[in-house]
Amino acid sequence: MSAPELLYGQRPANTFGTKAAPLTKDTAGEVVLKRAQVHYSLFELPMANVLPRLPTALHPSVPAAMGLTVWKCPEGPLGSFSVAWVGVACRTGIKPRHLIHGAWCDREDVSLWLRARYGVDCTLAAISSLETWDRAWSKIEVAGVPILELVTENPQPLVPGSTVKYSPVLNAARVEDAVTLVQMESAFDFHRVLRGVPRLPVYAAEAMGDAGLSPHYPISGTWAEVDITLLPPRFKLDPEIPAEQGGASRL
Amino acid sequence: MEFGLIYELSTPRPFTRETQKAVYENAIEQVVLAEQLGFSSVWCVEHHFLEEYSHASCPEMFLTAVARATSRIRVGFGIATCVPAMHHPIRWAEKAAFLDILSGGRVEFGTGRSSTWNELGGFDAVIDDTKKTWDEYIRVIPQMWMNERYGYEGQFHRMPERNVLPKPWQDPHPPMWVAVTAAGTELEAADRGMGALILSIADVERCAPRIAAYRERVKHATPVGAFVNEQIAIANWLYCHPDNALAKQRGDELVGTFGYMAGQTIEVSEAYPANNYKALGLLSSLRPDPSAPDAQKKPPESGLCFGSPAQLIETCRRWEEAGADQLVFMVQAREHLPQQEVLDSLKLFGREVLPHFSRQARRPVAVNA
Numbered sequence: 001m002s003a004p005e006l007l008y009g010q011r012p013a014n015t016f017g018t019k020a021a022p023l024t025k026d027t028a029g030e031v032v033l034k035r036a037q038v039h040y041s042l043f044e045l046p047m048a049n050v051l052p053r054l055p056t057a058l059h060p061s062v063p064a065a066m067g068l069t070v071w072k073c074p075e076g077p078l079g080s081f082s083v084a085w086v087g088v089a090c091r092t093g094i095k096p097r098h099l100i101h102g103a104w105c106d107r108e109d110v111s112l113w114l115r116a117r118y119g120v121d122c123t124l125a126a127i128s129s130l131e132t133w134d135r136a137w138s139k140i141e142v143a144g145v146p147i148l149e150l151v152t153e154n155p156q157p158l159v160p161g162s163t164v165k166y167s168p169v170l171n172a173a174r175v176e177d178a179v180t181l182v183q184m185e186s187a188f189d190f191h192r193v194l195r196g197v198p199r200l201p202v203y204a205a206e207a208m209g210d211a212g213l214s215p216h217y218p219i220s221g222t223w224a225e226v227d228i229t230l231l232p233p234r235f236k237l238d239p240e241i242p243a244e245q246g247g248a249s250r251l
Numbered sequence: 252m253e254f255g256l257i258y259e260l261s262t263p264r265p266f267t268r269e270t271q272k273a274v275y276e277n278a279i280e281q282v283v284l285a286e287q288l289g290f291s292s293v294w295c296v297e298h299h300f301l302e303e304y305s306h307a308s309c310p311e312m313f314l315t316a317v318a319r320a321t322s323r324i325r326v327g328f329g330i331a332t333c334v335p336a337m338h339h340p341i342r343w344a345e346k347a348a349f350l351d352i353l354s355g356g357r358v359e360f361g362t363g364r365s366s367t368w369n370e371l372g373g374f375d376a377v378i379d380d381t382k383k384t385w386d387e388y389i390r391v392i393p394q395m396w397m398n399e400r401y402g403y404e405g406q407f408h409r410m411p412e413r414n415v416l417p418k419p420w421q422d423p424h425p426p427m428w429v430a431v432t433a434a435g436t437e438l439e440a441a442d443r444g445m446g447a448l449i450l451s452i453a454d455v456e457r458c459a460p461r462i463a464a465y466r467e468r469v470k471h472a473t474p475v476g477a478f479v480n481e482q483i484a485i486a487n488w489l490y491c492h493p494d495n496a497l498a499k500q501r502g503d504e505l506v507g508t509f510g511y512m513a514g515q516t517i518e519v520s521e522a523y524p525a526n527n528y529k530a531l532g533l534l535s536s537l538r539p540d541p542s543a544p545d546a547q548k549k550p551p552e553s554g555l556c557f558g559s560p561a562q563l564i565e566t567c568r569r570w571e572e573a574g575a576d577q578l579v580f581m582v583q584a585r586e587h588l589p590q591q592e593v594l595d596s597l598k599l600f601g602r603e604v605l606p607h608f609s610r611q612a613r614r615p616v617a618v619n620a
Contacts, residue, residue, distance in 0.1 A: 005264040094514030220523040
């Protein structure tokens with residue numbers, strides 16, 4: 001039997017995570033963010049744009065897709081804050097993940113906490129979110145310039161619970177001085193879920209982290225009121241070695 | 252208990268013409284052998300755009316080729332997708348009847364609704380409606396078969412009175428089935444008097460209560476067609492080898508390959524939250540569940556048919572005692588195994604396992620079958 005040709009990312013590992021932050025030892029345990037509002041949308045984009053941007057350890061979802069996520073967290077041990085990120089849908093072995101290529105936060109101290117805990121490298125930004133009867137709406141502005149406006153129109157209620165699945169995100173961090181993909185993993189307890197049609201009045205691709213990655217075809221948009229439990233980082237992945245070949249391990 | 256084969260027609264990259272042809276030809280060769288060995292059915296899925304995982308976009312063509320190369324084995328749609336963006340119900344009635352004639356009355360008509368964003372999104376289907384459209388299709392298709400002329404006003408289609416041709420060879424019509432993935436769908440099958448083609452259970456102990464519930468519920472069925480098709484077929488894997496350990500190793504390879512392929516697709520539940528899609532599709536219990544806690548990541552092994560003949564006699568006996576009428580096997584994944592190894596596994600199963608089981612299934616009454 002000859003080895004089959006598989007569909008992995010094509011980005012050389014040595015070009016990956018050049019700005020990766022060192023991970024510090026986690027002591028916070030689980031962090032619960034009560035009554036958060038999560039605005040999430042998924043779009044398709046051309047596979048040809050994705051393969052050169054994923055490291056060789058990851059394979060893309062088929063079709064290629066990217067997700068936009070905005071969390072508005074009104075209460076919890078970190079205080080009130082908002083955070084947002086954009087990521088490409090990918091797989092570590094069989095597991096669905098999103099590889100972050102841009103992240104934003106509206107508080108510097110929370111941004112530093114996310115960076116130290118998960119390696120998420122957030123840009124300081126103004127982040128707004130609002131649910132109205134006809135739509136859910138989110139906006140990110142950096143230095144007064146809008147870089148993202150995400151709208152989910154005609155929201156319809158869904159049964160909360162297992163109808164909604166958010167993929168955990170991966171981002172590059174330095175662990176023991178090596179560039180490593182670290183997973184930011186959360187558990188969700190849904191109170192209310194709406195689904196609608198996503199639209200992007202503003203998407204500044206370069207400012208969103210990669211000029212070559214833009215949403216092309218809308219899949220779905222959701223707005224949820226949810227209790228989020230941020231779990232300590234548990235897994236890491238060598239960006240050069242696929243999970244099924246032993247690239248994934250515990251931190 | 253009876254035994255069958257089920258095909259996804261998974262295909263390795265690179266997708267050359269020669270590779271694609273080999274996948275189809277190898278599958279047909281396996282079915283021809285299986286018929287000689289005493290297998291009683293072959294099923295073919297319908298999938299679209301599922302790279303590597305399944306290149307079975309036209310099950311009716313595969314089944315026609317199989318039917319013309321065989322004489323007894325029954326040919327099953329596993330399943331015909333009942334979604335308006337993909338197929339009109341008239342077309343399914345026509346295709347199934349056409350194949351029923353060409354096969355001499357060997358069609359099993361499995362129905363379903365698709366479970367991936369790849370497919371439903373690709374056809375721009377209305378995802379929220381797929382349960383409703385399935386219910387409308389399964390009611391009207393038997394009427395098209397049984398009535399000389401038929402017309403209807405449905406929620407999703409309407410047709411003035413027409414004679415849908417040809418009529419099937421089996422009288423009054425082929426047995427009707429539904430693919431069962433989410434828990435509870437077997438009861439929907441029972442309520443409608445349809446067979447349950449169970450694609451989501453690999454564990455005998457977990458399956459037994461669901462089979463019992465189906466048997467109880469089907470007693471009170473209101474059949475969508477002319478008769479109740481009280482049958483339960485369960486999708487499974489097969490690799491039979493004298494060396495039990497080697498068989499299990501090969502089984503792990505098949506499951507791993509299958510999981511890799513299925514894992515790349517985008518399930519509806521991952522992409523398009525909907526009240527009618529809460530479970531993983533794509534044979535979720537025959538592959539590791541990506542969303543499960545770590546301890547449950549691997550599929551349950553108690554019912555998978557990887558092993559020596561003695562081991563498989565025991566496993567199949569447990570399925571029989573649980574109430575299954577048929578086990579339908581996947582025997583290949585992306586041509587991972589050499590064709591000769593697949594044929595050898597089938598021969599060993601046919602020679603040393605299959606004779607231990609009665610072939611008297613709960614066959615429904617279909618006069619010409």
